[in-house]
Amino acid sequence: MQERIGVFVCKCGPNIGDKIDVDTIVNEVKNIDGVVTAKSHNLLCSNDGLEFLKEEIIKGNLSRVVVAACTPKMYEQKFMNTCEEAGLNPFLFHMTNIREQVAWVTPDKILATEKARKLCLAAINRMSFQEPIEKKEIDVQPDVLVVGGGVAGLEATLTLTAKGRKIILVEKDDSGKTETTESAQFRRVYLVEKSPCIGGVSARFEEVYQTMECAPCMLSPELQEVLQKENVETLTYSEVEEIVGSFGNFTVKIRRKARYVSEEACIGCNACFEPCPIEIPNQYDGGLSKRKAIYLPYAGALPNVPVIDRLNCLHLNGKECNACEQACAFGAINFEDEDRLIEKNVGAIILAVGSKLSDPTQFPQFGYGKYDNVLSAIQLERLNASNGPTGGKILLRNGQEPKSIAFIYCVGRKEKGYCSGICCMYMSALAHHVKEKLPDVKIYSFYTDLCLPKKEHQKIFEKVLAKGVEFIRSDGSEYVDYDGKKLIVKYKTESSVKSVLADMVILAPPVEPAKDIEKLAKLLDIPLDEHGFFSEEHILMKPFGAPLEGVFVVGTCQGPKDIGDSVAQGSASAGKILSRLMLGEKLELEPIVAEIDEEICCGCNTCIGLCPFSAIHRDVEKKVSVIDDTLCRGCGTCVAACPTGATKAKNFTMEQISAEIMEVAK
Amino acid sequence: MKDEKLAIVTFLCNWCSYEGADKAGNARLNCPSNIRIIRVMCSGRIEPQFVIQAFIDGASGVLILGCHPGDCHYKKGNYKAIRRISLLKKMLRQFGIEQDRVRLDWVSASEGERFAKVANEMAETIEQLGPLPELKILN
Ligand SMILES: Cc1cc2nc3c(=O)[nH]c(=O)nc-3n(C[C@H](O)[C@H](O)[C@H](O)COP(=O)(O)OP(=O)(O)OC[C@H]3O[C@@H](n4cnc5c(N)ncnc54)[C@H](O)[C@@H]3O)c2cc1C
Numbered sequence: 001m002q003e004r005i006g007v008f009v010c011k012c013g014p015n016i017g018d019k020i021d022v023d024t025i026v027n028e029v030k031n032i033d034g035v036v037t038a039k040s041h042n043l044l045c046s047n048d049g050l051e052f053l054k055e056e057i058i059k060g061n062l063s064r065v066v067v068a069a070c071t072p073k074m075y076e077q078k079f080m081n082t083c084e085e086a087g088l089n090p091f092l093f094h095m096t097n098i099r100e101q102v103a104w105v106t107p108d109k110i111l112a113t114e115k116a117r118k119l120c121l122a123a124i125n126r127m128s129f130q131e132p133i134e135k136k137e138i139d140v141q142p143d144v145l146v147v148g149g150g151v152a153g154l155e156a157t158l159t160l161t162a163k164g165r166k167i168i169l170v171e172k173d174d175s176g177k178t179e180t181t182e183s184a185q186f187r188r189v190y191l192v193e194k195s196p197c198i199g200g201v202s203a204r205f206e207e208v209y210q211t212m213e214c215a216p217c218m219l220s221p222e223l224q225e226v227l228q229k230e231n232v233e234t235l236t237y238s239e240v241e242e243i244v245g246s247f248g249n250f251t252v253k254i255r256r257k258a259r260y261v262s263e264e265a266c267i268g269c270n271a272c273f274e275p276c277p278i279e280i281p282n283q284y285d286g287g288l289s290k291r292k293a294i295y296l297p298y299a300g301a302l303p304n305v306p307v308i309d310r311l312n313c314l315h316l317n318g319k320e321c322n323a324c325e326q327a328c329a330f331g332a333i334n335f336e337d338e339d340r341l342i343e344k345n346v347g348a349i350i351l352a353v354g355s356k357l358s359d360p361t362q363f364p365q366f367g368y369g370k371y372d373n374v375l376s377a378i379q380l381e382r383l384n385a386s387n388g389p390t391g392g393k394i395l396l397r398n399g400q401e402p403k404s405i406a407f408i409y410c411v412g413r414k415e416k417g418y419c420s421g422i423c424c425m426y427m428s429a430l431a432h433h434v435k436e437k438l439p440d441v442k443i444y445s446f447y448t449d450l451c452l453p454k455k456e457h458q459k460i461f462e463k464v465l466a467k468g469v470e471f472i473r474s475d476g477s478e479y480v481d482y483d484g485k486k487l488i489v490k491y492k493t494e495s496s497v498k499s500v501l502a503d504m505v506i507l508a509p510p511v512e513p514a515k516d517i518e519k520l521a522k523l524l525d526i527p528l529d530e531h532g533f534f535s536e537e538h539i540l541m542k543p544f545g546a547p548l549e550g551v552f553v554v555g556t557c558q559g560p561k562d563i564g565d566s567v568a569q570g571s572a573s574a575g576k577i578l579s580r581l582m583l584g585e586k587l588e589l590e591p592i593v594a595e596i597d598e599e600i601c602c603g604c605n606t607c608i609g610l611c612p613f614s615a616i617h618r619d620v621e622k623k624v625s626v627i628d629d630t631l632c633r634g635c636g637t638c639v640a641a642c643p644t645g646a647t648k649a650k651n652f653t654m655e656q657i658s659a660e661i662m663e664v665a666k
Numbered sequence: 667m668k669d670e671k672l673a674i675v676t677f678l679c680n681w682c683s684y685e686g687a688d689k690a691g692n693a694r695l696n697c698p699s700n701i702r703i704i705r706v707m708c709s710g711r712i713e714p715q716f717v718i719q720a721f722i723d724g725a726s727g728v729l730i731l732g733c734h735p736g737d738c739h740y741k742k743g744n745y746k747a748i749r750r751i752s753l754l755k756k757m758l759r760q761f762g763i764e765q766d767r768v769r770l771d772w773v774s775a776s777e778g779e780r781f782a783k784v785a786n787e788m789a790e791t792i793e794q795l796g797p798l799p800e801l802k803i804l805n
């Protein structure tokens with residue numbers, strides 16, 4: 001069938017009208033084979049203009065439309081919508097830019113007219129290869145997997161499940177009577193947490209900046225809510241083992257590690273701890289206290305159901321012991337428990353696995369691990385916590401109160417090559433808490449640079465100064481010695497080497513990626529940055545979107561940050577998901593994508609490695625490459641590399657571009 | 667109208683360089699009229715074949731502009747373009763086509779002036795080289 005092409009040249013008032021001889025172009029293109037209408041208009045983007053365009057399409061029964069006007073960046077969408085209103089697929093329309101790229105940059109009217117003419121001819125030539133592109137929608141899972149139950153993951157979970165949706169269904173029966181039924185739909189969140197409890201690292205702190213409030217009190221309502229919400233399935237002591245699929249439809253396998261304590265039967269009386277004969281250092285207290293083989297990470301941890309550590313439990317290692325079982329009045333101990341693999345379908349994934357403080361033995365100059373009273377900040381946090389090893393008392397290993405403490409900031413910053421951003425504040429806050437508890441203690445704070453970027457930071461810092469904490473600027477070359485009685489902190493100032501004596505030294509080592517972040521990155525095939533944190537898609541514009549559609553990296557697993565920023569990212573990622581994976585709705589896909597003709601594809605795999613969005617995979621049975629529409633963004637890099645021409649970039653096909661070249665190259 | 671004969675087929679990526687060219691227009695900077703623009707989504711879409719076809723169809727030069735390295739909207743398309751175009755340039759020499767007739771460069775969405783500068787430089791280069799002698803081998 002012969003195409004019926006309409007060409008519309010906009011004068012844009014004088015903007016194009018005075019610079020280009022529009023009538024000459026219109027008169028010439030009228031005579032081109034296939035062009036049934038060619039007209040100019042004074043302002044095509046106006047309501048009048050759009051109405052005119054719509055009428056012309058209908059009246060002329062046009063099958064293709066070319067608009068020569070301003071940049072497509074301004075009104076292309078408007079014109080496409082008009083085409084659609086007139087019953088024409090919007091991709092049977094093409095726009096060429098004769099204002100910004102011709103009229104406004106070419107002072108000579110004859111030259112401008114000639115250039116605009118060429119561009120119009122190119123657009124018309126393209127018309128024979130224009131193809132309708134239909135909007136594609138797919139069924140999606142509204143449910144979400146959240147990995148990591150720290151503040152970021154909790155906030156995401158609560159935002160995602162805050163509200164369901166009322167679905168009103170109106171049905172007509174045979175007699176024509178209508179019946180209305182109302183039902184509610186809820187989004188489910190599977191919250192997978194590796195440790196036995198949720199709350200993450202901050203739930204273990206007594207008081208946190210910037211509010212100086214008790215973190216467990218601040219978090220407790222959130223933790224309770226998550227645990228009680230019907231549409232949240234909290235899977236503690238669990239890990240993700242496998243993820244397949246893509247945005248909208250992921251299938252995940254989760255390993256629920258055997259807890260050996262029934263979550264249904266246990267009432268949380270903790271009577272099982274006391275009789276357990278095993279004692280090992282509690283990693284949740286920075287090794288400062290001992291825990292049993294059946295334990296909770298810390299008093300008050302939620303859910304309040306202990307776990308049995310199978311490495312250390314006598315019974316589970318073939319020895320005669322069932323002390324905990326005997327102590328349990330509720331029959332909750334189950335030595336026969338086994339790991340279970342469960343499978344869930346979700347539409348999106350939020351990774352919120354947090355970070356950790358580097359092991360300070362990496363920086364041997366500070367004597368950590370060598371001298372008893374050199375502690376990491378996380379250990380002081382636990383000493384300061386009322387549910388910690390000393391019940392909140394700041395004590396030396398020998399049980400006495402310290403008379404002097406040296407806080408060393410910026411430990412390992414040079415070695416790591418980045419500032420962790422939170423240490424200046426939490427160290428200052430800790431100094432403040434210690435001063436409250438031990439008003440006479442002498443505190444030295446060694447820093448190289450102070451990082452106080454937020455609106456409350458300066459105020460807190462000044463409060464700490466007012467408490468009499470002595471801040472000493474050094475060049476970062478501090479080291480710690482011991483004279484048999486006291487620790488000696490040696491430091492350099494601009495002019496000399498000096499030292500102070502202290503009973504206790506507190507180190508602020510760098511925040512570094514959590515241990516198994518690499519494993520998760522491999523499961524999803526997403527990149528890590530040079531420091532080992534998850535990479536974001538764009539550090540400014542998509543600061544918490546992983547470079548894989550439907551996957552988000554929030555909180556400190558994306559880089560060091562404080563509670564407020566972690567919560568903000570958790571919430572924001574939930575917002576992104578809520579706006580795209582609507583309950584009861586399908587997902588509309590990007591129309592301009594690439595596609596592969598499996599008849600032509602030779603299975604060379606060239607395209608697979610080139611795709612920046614991992615959108616192409618190999619169909620092993622058919623031995624061809626297949627593009628996932630949900631991941632493809634339509635850049636066309638694979639198309640340019642395909643040796644057989646099997647790959648097509650929709651709306652930017654070989655034929656379409658060739659047709660343009662043919663006219664503009666003349 | 668001598669430059670009208672020396673067509674320079676210009677491929678612009680949709681995100682940075684196309685907007686850069688628009689900015690040149692917003693600022694009413696003069697650009698040579700033989701710069702003839704074709705929009706593609708990314709510089710990574712440019713097949714060597716497009717360049718060769720442009721010469722066969724009569725172009726005297728081909729200009730390919732993308733986002734600055736590291737800024738590609740699709741992350742790495744422009745790096746792919748670097749590899750393809752440098753290989754292509756080596757091949758073109760064998761056909762007797764001067765390498766300067768093909769230029770790959772970067773213009774950001776705010777760099778109207780840079781677009782005008784690159785466009786004018788390209789036009790000058792092509793004017794000096796003159797029209798492409800008939801391409802017997804390619805035909
Ligand atoms: C010593 C110290 C003091 C601090 N003091 C303050 C303060 O006063 N104020 C402030 O605003 N910020 C403070 N911070 C920062 C604050 O702790 C973090 O911003 C916050 O904890 C980050 O929350 P998150 O959810 O990203 O990670 P986290 O709190 O680290 O939580 C991550 C969770 O993911 C779990 N997880 C890890 N790996 C996996 C896996 N593979 N699968 C499933 N789950 C996994 C972890 O067990 C953990 O529960 C401090 C940090 C430190 C280290």
Ligand code: FES
Binds near residue numbers: 679710742743
């Ligand atoms: S989008 Fe501009 S070069 Fe890739």
